[in-house]
Amino acid sequence: MINFLIFAQKSSYDSDSSYLTVAASKKVLVPGGQGDASSSLTDQLEGPSTISDDPKVIHDVDSEEMKDNEKVEVEEQESVPYALANNDEEFHAKEPPIPLHRKVSTAKSEAKPRSIPPPGAGKRIYEIDPTLLGFREHIDYRYARYKRMREEIDKYEGGLEAFSRGYEKFGFTHSEKGITYREWAPGAKSAALIGDFNNWNPNADIMTRNEFGIWEIFLPNNVDGSPPILHGSRVKIHMETPSGIKDSIPAWIKFSVQAPGEIPYNGIYYDPPEEEKYVFKHRQPKRPKSLRIYESHVGMSSMEPIINTYANFRDDVLPRIKRLGYNAVQIMAIQEHSYYASFGYHVTNFFAPSSRFGTPDDLKSLIDRAHELGLLVLMDIVHSHASNNVLDGLNMFDGTDAHYFHSGSKGHHWMWDSRLFNYGSWEVLRFLLSNARWWLEEYKFDGFRFDGVTSMMYTHHGLQVTFTGNYNEYFGYATDVDAVVYLMLVNDMIHGLYPEAVTIGEDVSGMPTFCLPVQDGGVGFDYRLQMAIADKWIELLKKRDEDWKIGDIIHTLTNRRWLEKCVAYAESHDQALVGDKTIAFWLMDKDMYEFMALDRPSTALIDRGIALHKMIRLITMGLGGEGYLNFMGNEFGHPEWIDFPRGDQCLPNGMVIPGNGNSYDKCRRRFDLGDADYLRYRGMQEFDQAMQHLEAKYGFMTSEHQYISRKNEGDRMIVFERGNLVFVFNFHWNKSYFDYRVGCLKPGKYKIVLDSDDPLFGGFNRLDHNAEYFSAEGWYDDRPRSFLVYAPSRTAVVYALVEDESKPVGKSEPVENFETVEEAEPVEESEPLDC
Numbered sequence: 001m002i003n004f005l006i007f008a009q010k011s012s013y014d015s016d017s018s019y020l021t022v023a024a025s026k027k028v029l030v031p032g033g034q035g036d037a038s039s040s041l042t043d044q045l046e047g048p049s050t051i052s053d054d055p056k057v058i059h060d061v062d063s064e065e066m067k068d069n070e071k072v073e074v075e076e077q078e079s080v081p082y083a084l085a086n087n088d089e090e091f092h093a094k095e096p097p098i099p100l101h102r103k104v105s106t107a108k109s110e111a112k113p114r115s116i117p118p119p120g121a122g123k124r125i126y127e128i129d130p131t132l133l134g135f136r137e138h139i140d141y142r143y144a145r146y147k148r149m150r151e152e153i154d155k156y157e158g159g160l161e162a163f164s165r166g167y168e169k170f171g172f173t174h175s176e177k178g179i180t181y182r183e184w185a186p187g188a189k190s191a192a193l194i195g196d197f198n199n200w201n202p203n204a205d206i207m208t209r210n211e212f213g214i215w216e217i218f219l220p221n222n223v224d225g226s227p228p229i230l231h232g233s234r235v236k237i238h239m240e241t242p243s244g245i246k247d248s249i250p251a252w253i254k255f256s257v258q259a260p261g262e263i264p265y266n267g268i269y270y271d272p273p274e275e276e277k278y279v280f281k282h283r284q285p286k287r288p289k290s291l292r293i294y295e296s297h298v299g300m301s302s303m304e305p306i307i308n309t310y311a312n313f314r315d316d317v318l319p320r321i322k323r324l325g326y327n328a329v330q331i332m333a334i335q336e337h338s339y340y341a342s343f344g345y346h347v348t349n350f351f352a353p354s355s356r357f358g359t360p361d362d363l364k365s366l367i368d369r370a371h372e373l374g375l376l377v378l379m380d381i382v383h384s385h386a387s388n389n390v391l392d393g394l395n396m397f398d399g400t401d402a403h404y405f406h407s408g409s410k411g412h413h414w415m416w417d418s419r420l421f422n423y424g425s426w427e428v429l430r431f432l433l434s435n436a437r438w439w440l441e442e443y444k445f446d447g448f449r450f451d452g453v454t455s456m457m458y459t460h461h462g463l464q465v466t467f468t469g470n471y472n473e474y475f476g477y478a479t480d481v482d483a484v485v486y487l488m489l490v491n492d493m494i495h496g497l498y499p500e501a502v503t504i505g506e507d508v509s510g511m512p513t514f515c516l517p518v519q520d521g522g523v524g525f526d527y528r529l530q531m532a533i534a535d536k537w538i539e540l541l542k543k544r545d546e547d548w549k550i551g552d553i554i555h556t557l558t559n560r561r562w563l564e565k566c567v568a569y570a571e572s573h574d575q576a577l578v579g580d581k582t583i584a585f586w587l588m589d590k591d592m593y594e595f596m597a598l599d600r601p602s603t604a605l606i607d608r609g610i611a612l613h614k615m616i617r618l619i620t621m622g623l624g625g626e627g628y629l630n631f632m633g634n635e636f637g638h639p640e641w642i643d644f645p646r647g648d649q650c651l652p653n654g655m656v657i658p659g660n661g662n663s664y665d666k667c668r669r670r671f672d673l674g675d676a677d678y679l680r681y682r683g684m685q686e687f688d689q690a691m692q693h694l695e696a697k698y699g700f701m702t703s704e705h706q707y708i709s710r711k712n713e714g715d716r717m718i719v720f721e722r723g724n725l726v727f728v729f730n731f732h733w734n735k736s737y738f739d740y741r742v743g744c745l746k747p748g749k750y751k752i753v754l755d756s757d758d759p760l761f762g763g764f765n766r767l768d769h770n771a772e773y774f775s776a777e778g779w780y781d782d783r784p785r786s787f788l789v790y791a792p793s794r795t796a797v798v799y800a801l802v803e804d805e806s807k808p809v810g811k812s813e814p815v816e817n818f819e820t821v822e823e824a825e826p827v828e829e830s831e832p833l834d835c
């Protein structure tokens with residue numbers, strides 16, 4: 001028997017429907033603000049529901065028969081297969097009982113609550129945002145749909161907790177007596193399990209189908225007690241479908257690999273012996289009050305032009321992230337994707353970690369090491385769409401267009417060239433909810449960044465649409481209520497079962513209630529990615545400094561909804577991709593190739609670029625949200641762009657899009673540039689590190705006190721307070737200000753705790769870090785007190801109140817006069833700043 005030993009070997013960690021259906025309604029989308037909510041809502045809920053209770057259509061496979069009180073009308077709408085519930089003794093009485101999925105033990109682990117609170121009233125959102133009252137009809141309808149789904153799941157599946165454990169039933173499950181394989185493929189006419197274990201014989205292990213479109217087979221252990229399928233061997237499901245014969249990777253496969261010389265992936269039966277399974281040793285960290293996220297990609301994390309591994313990332317990159325002061329690492333491209341250049345967003349195998357980087361146990365070792373370092377590990381999860389691949393993905397899995405996805409054009413994303421899930425389908429909900437739980441349960445991820453949520457929530461997918469903030473854009477016929485209800489369910493499940501887990505949604509639309517609890521009527525995310533900030537910086541970097549509007553910058557950074565937390569970023573992986581530019585590249589362009597060495601004279605472009613690079617990042621962190629994100633390498637202004645290896649692409653019309661010779665040269669991270677003490681990149685990295693440690697010490701991103709006291713267009717000055725810190729930004733390109741008065745709230749002595757002009761950070765050393773600044777009584781910029789500072793051009797300085805040495809002083813001299821000076825010349829280096 002062929003065995004993929006390279007994947008089955010010990011990991012690198014140090015080991016001591018005939019098809020019966022359920023009626024699903026067409027979405028009833030209520031135009032916001034029209035009609036009487038109380039009357040029309042009742043009418044809507046009396047129409048066809050997502051799930052019908054007709055005993056001829058829905059069958060609880062746990063029970064011998066349905067009860068009379070479970071009967072309701074059946075409407076013939078879009079059909080949604082209803083499949084397996086909790087047990088299946090009725091159909092497989094002779095099969096050995098299926099144990100719960102074996103969990104990897106965790107040393108010193110705390111028992112997690114396994115209950116999900118029932119739905120609340122869903123009304124508090126109207127107290128938080130009274131504007132929503134004008135759209136109550138739609139919002140109440142949305143919440144009623146969510147509550148109905150919770151009730152149906154409770155009724156037929158035993159609750160959301162049980163429903164989200166689909167991986168214990170579907171795919172491969174191993175008991176003491178053998179292996180069971182189940183697959184939902186209602187469109188298939190016949191099915192057989194094939195693989196190395198039976199020499200790929202489609203007639204050897206024929207599967208049987210129940211009335212709900214579930215195919216299954218039980219393989220008893222061999223006579224010697226060994227498992228019928230060897231760990232590391234290849235497996236597929238062979239099906240006769242309406243589209244012909246096809247061999248597919250099982251939808252719930254836990255590992256898949258691409259054999260040398262082959263294009264489609266192969267499913268791998270992954271079940272190593274107990275002594276080879278990774279055992280978690282470290283407790284998961286508690287959720288921090290403020291998130292400082294290091295966005296990363298394992299494959300491109302090497303300094304060499306290669307695909308890096310989980311093990312190397314664990315050993316080389318995680319300590320760097322910790323040293324830089326971040327408290328969370330967000331990892332992209334974990335779910336298996338056959339096309340490397342998709343950045344992990346065209347997922348083919350949703351339950352399988354990418355085999356390019358190592359084995360599942362290698363990934364567990366990486367996560368455990370991160371936890372040892374006190375880092376949260378967030379996964380970039382893709383539930384917004386799926387790869388178009390037919391042979392190794394979900395597309396046309398059972399030979400039909402409308403299996404996991406919407407049929408026709410509704411099920412295709414024309415820009416991404418991918419398939420779109422049908423979130424109104426019962427089995428799709430089981431698949432996606434179980435998928436989210438699988439990564440939290442099996443791999444101990446600490447939460448998710450949900451990709452492409454805007455595309456999910458709207459039928460137009462946010463394409464060729466400009467969101468202006470008008471609430472009619474959010475609550476109307478363009479809203480995909482099924483998708484929003486799914487997001488409410490998955491947040492419900494995650495926060496109920498894993499209270500410390502973090503959920504971040506990538507939403508560019510600004511959907512109201514997005515980051516409010518589900519029980520209050522919200523969608524349930526903890527954070528929204530504040531995507532408008534990065535777009536604003538790119539917009540400004542295309543202009544002259546003289547054309548920047550201070551008020552415009554402040555508005556973009558602070559334009560977020562009350563009580564809805566945001567993760568801010570100046571740039572992410574999006575800006576680093578080929579075809580776009582990073583902030584550093586926008587600022588310094590080709591000068592980065594020749595003038596970043598300290599033994600060569602700088603240029604005006606380099607000086608400007610380094611100064612603004614630091615200022616942009618600090619003001620984004622200071623005002624942009626309650627969390628901060630940086631893509632790996634951008635902290636030191638990584639040069640050039642990311643370009644995945646690509647061959648030439650021939651289009652149907654005969655045109656050829658040239659590739660890059662399948663080169664990995666620009667698909668790596670040159671961390672050595674940021675570490676080199678002879679390059680100017682080092683100063684940018686040191687500043688980012690100091691910025692992260694400053695936030696760790698003072699927690700200013702989540703301080704309840706925030707006040708912007710000055711945004712002066714003429715001076716190009718911004719002054720604001722967060723907590724006991726006063727931030728002073730001078731965006732002027734050549735004017736520095738002596739005795740510039742800045743307002744403050746609390747009396748006492750202030751000292752510099754971060755200075756972008758420090759020579760350690762590539763600055764010009766124009767400030768004395770030993771100086772003390774005493775507040776003066778008297779109103780200034782609507783603040784009860786103020787103090788005088790020197791504000792050099794293109795600098796950002798943070799002053800902290802020294803509370804234990806506070807010394808009130810009397811009112812000082814008149815405050816309206818200050819001096820301006822032209823740009824200072826560079827001076828000798830000072831001592832490094834200790835943050």
